[in-house]
Amino acid sequence: MFELLARFDKDTDPRKVNLAPGAYRDDNGLIWLLPSVKAATAAIISLPTYEHQYLGIQGHVPFLRQAARLILGDVAVEAGHIASLQTSGGTGACHTGAVFLKKFHDVAGDVDVFISDPSWENHHAVFQHAGLVTKSYRCYNAQTRSLDFAGMKADVEAARRGSIFVLHVCAHNPTGCDPTDEQWDELSRIFKRKGLHAFLDCAYQGFATGDLVRDK
Numbered sequence: 001m002f003e004l005l006a007r008f009d010k011d012t013d014p015r016k017v018n019l020a021p022g023a024y025r026d027d028n029g030l031i032w033l034l035p036s037v038k039a040a041t042a043a044i045i046s047l048p049t050y051e052h053q054y055l056g057i058q059g060h061v062p063f064l065r066q067a068a069r070l071i072l073g074d075v076a077v078e079a080g081h082i083a084s085l086q087t088s089g090g091t092g093a094c095h096t097g098a099v100f101l102k103k104f105h106d107v108a109g110d111v112d113v114f115i116s117d118p119s120w121e122n123h124h125a126v127f128q129h130a131g132l133v134t135k136s137y138r139c140y141n142a143q144t145r146s147l148d149f150a151g152m153k154a155d156v157e158a159a160r161r162g163s164i165f166v167l168h169v170c171a172h173n174p175t176g177c178d179p180t181d182e183q184w185d186e187l188s189r190i191f192k193r194k195g196l197h198a199f200l201d202c203a204y205q206g207f208a209t210g211d212l213v214r215d216k
């Protein structure tokens, strides 16, 4: 599939690259492995304790704890308010979250799930597959090539109580346009006031600013 995508990009127009799949490629369209990932893989494999033990259904608990600390901070983790589950990739995470919301939140079948326009191409399909109704919210101004914050805010304000908004935490796919800290604060106040739910899809932590901690 990756080869097909790479070929498709080159055939369409050699000056274009397809930025939608979240992977780095070299000039020949081949995957470029981050040196940090290569080094970590080598370090793990050379550990004397390295094995392929069958994991419990929750996943690898030490990994889950560290992931929660990275994304939500020590305070939230220590307070015991976090439930973590390992999934097969980001698609599996979105699917598991969507199924959970369908089962426990959309009991009456009247909840809207808002997805940014544009968004990662599978978002609508994943949420619809779980039985949820999806709609779009504005996030991009094609004229200014920047975040359409006014449009986004207006769509959030117009949503019914209990609606779910799928938000890209950082490095929005495919626009790369993220709200500022102040805009996130403003959005969170509207979410609280209106009783809306944020579904945070964090696919690219550290890829927006190059700093794992600074990225929102």
Ligand SMILES: Cc1ncc(COP(=O)(O)O)c(C=O)c1O
Residues within 6 Å of the ligand: 020, 021, 022, 088, 089, 090, 091, 092, 094, 120, 168, 173, 201, 203
């Ligand atoms: C915003 C977003 N969410 C989820 C995914 C899916 O992640 P994975 O490829 O790990 O299934 C992607 C992948 O491109 C993505 O960009």
